Amino acid sequence: MRVQDDFVRKLASEGKRIDGRKMDETRPIEIISRPIEKAEGSALVRIGDTQVIAGVKLSVAEPYSDRPDEGSLMAGAEFSPIASPDFEPGPPNAESIELARVIDRGIRESGAIDVKKLCIKKGEKVWMVSVDINILDNHGNLLDASALAASAALANTVFPALDKDGKVDFYAPKTKTKLPIAFKPVACTFYKVGDKMLLDPTRDEEHAATARITITTRDDGNVAAIQKGGIEGLTEEEIMYAAETSIKKGKDIRKLIK
């Protein structure tokens, strides 16, 4: 809708936003911890009307031959047609693959989980951690919502009990041992509308934007992952502003993870 795009841009040029927020203000964030009892860890995240669920499953697997003492970790995200009227059936599009990749890199390649601690018996058995994101309602900023859900789910993940054969015992209660996490990554995404950087965009704002940057931060305030999206270029100033704000806001958001 051109009218709405123009309106979002006009407001942004005056330093205002469509829902009255400040440029660096997120919508209300709510995390519901462990809504899925069957998963080893789970979280439902609401950012405004955007709703996603992340679930963590742990299983016992053989390690890769080149890394005999390391467990493995993978993250995936599905764009379910339930989440938006614009969904198109068919194979996953570039957007959903990028989302899954950014989440995956935010946790796996950043070292949020020490895979060496997932070794049960060197060369024989390791834990395999699967994080899956289920998007229920898309009202903008799926990236931050999904990353936060993944982070929160991993933070409440506990190991399942093993039976005498060393396989996961689904009938026994889960252990109280928590998954060892090095830090809780939190992503902050900014969309560039006109010459302004907007934190936590709504769908209208995403639509009116020309570029995007996601910065994932660690508990210690360092940056763990960056992803720039969209066509238009960003200035160094804009990137540094995004980094600084992500570090600051990331701290507040991380406090919501229980």
Added chain:
Amino acid sequence: MKRIDGRKADELRELEIEAGVLRNATGSARVRMGRTIAVAGVYGPREMFPRRLQKNEKATVQVRYTMAPFSTDERVRPGRSRRSQEISMVAANALEAAVFTEDFPKASIDVFVDIIQADAGTRTAAINAAAVALADAGVPMRDMICSVAIGKIDGTYVVDLAGKEEDASVCDFPVSYMPNLKKVTHMQMDGNITKKDMEEMMKLVVKTCEKIHKAQKEALEKRWLK
């Protein structure tokens, strides 16, 4: 006879229904039957794509049932399986019987159901959630659809099989039923039962569906009239 969760033979699991849980969908609902949780979203009636699937005289009810990878004990692969496609089709038939599809020629009524936790009875939870979501969307219908599975354990008929009960029962008999029109829109059975068993179990379906219907209506009333 004692059931694993201490329920009486003719008792449903804890049933929790909430309507209007999603904002993008025209209508939506979350149904929890014990530990099984289904979230349903309805879009439409809307233009049907691809066009060659349009029916000139009526709308098509399309269902997409999927299980979240983390919904079960063992992680399920994301995406569609033969099982999920079969359930999608069965659910579509169960629901379409109730919808005035003739009011929207060519259009599509899309029902998406995500099972976010599975502990037996996912198809009945899916159909119960989808029916509430359809009504919530303002779709014209002949009746609500209520769905429950009946089993028989140690000679006793039991309502709404949960978890391991599915293995202990001599049969799994899921039925979807229109309580006002008194019509069955979906019925499946796996097991070994007599005609007498069928009769007895149908009685339980009818009785139980009254309870489900009441909960469905309450959820919709709560959503719209606060």
Added chain:
Amino acid sequence: MSDLLKKDRDFVVPGEKLVESMEYLPGRNCFRDGDIVFAKKMGLVNISGRVLSVIPLNGIYMPARDDMIIGEVTDVQSNGWVVDVGAPYQAYLPLSGIRGYLDSAKTDLSKVYGVGDMIYGKIKMVSSTQSVHISMFDRMCRKFSGGRILKVNPAKVPRIIGKSGSMIDMIKRKTGCRVVVGQNGVVWLEGDCPKTEEFVMDVIKQIQDNSHVEGLTNKIEKVLDSGNFPARDRVPDEGVEYEKD
């Protein structure tokens, strides 16, 4: 008349029996099967003499002739425009539906209405094969430039407009905001400042969410008066801005 199974304004879901008698007629959103009149949609029962109907609480927009709608142009074709009006069927605005003469061979139609433009048009025809045609002949019809869009539940549009426009006129008069409500649940508005627009959007959402409440007009009037806008003695006319032919 005591055989009615529901009272006026009772909440019903589809399939509920309203009466078991041939004395009554099924009205809007009701159907008859044998002797019985059933509800066809979720909503509130409305009893008007012998006619039983259900006032729906939700639903998508179904195009009807002479409806004024706000739609989004989704495609420019050689002889007109495809317009999304939020219905199960795409609408079409043919060249013959716009004011003045346009030579399609010499004019870039996307300059007139381009993809993404929001237009205020009238449903001119709904054929038996679900072809929906729009025209822009009406004095009020135009393309919107500026302002903002709000989407509301199409089932609540009659309440937002009010009896012969009483509700919407009150909002316009008391806030000075220019508001156009499409029958299809798309609302366009433009006020003096974003604050006024926020306020009006909030008021419209309140009407939408409380449509079933009795005495709603008075309640909304109080809300509007609390907004402290300078009183206007005239309803702003949003029909003044014609598009250039």
